[in-house]
Amino acid sequence: MDLGGLAQLGMTGAAVLVQAAATDAWQVARSGFVRLFGRGDREREAVAGRRLDALAAEVEQATLAQREEVRQRLLPAWQTRLADLIEDDPATADALQSLRDELLARLPAPQQQWVQNITASAPGATAQGVMFGNIITHPAPATGEGPPR
Known part of the structure; x- marks a missing residue:
């Protein structure tokens, strides 16, 4: 799997993890991610278990209306943790997938859906985004007229 694919896997893995909190899928998610983060080391498994329990508690304590906001707030930390895990041990990618x-x-x-909002508000600004895929941006061809305005 290339670097882009590994990054995407980390992002989607984290998204599925936070979406599983406070659902019937949580126990499967928790035990799977404890194994993944622990990699057979009991101490790492215990640390992962505490972090996962804190994630679930935070989502469960939120009202139903607030849960998506809480999940979105927690998502970046789990994306980072999974990116670090894959970087440290690329062999974990298959298990994560x-x-x-x-x-x-x-x-x-309903929890298999993700929404991405992208806004460009400055004059001449450009906003781009992609979920679960690639985005390739090529610079505008040089015209000799200076930077675009």
């Missing part, structure tokens, strides 16, 4: 796919199948349908 299997776990992500299993959890996707277990999540209730």
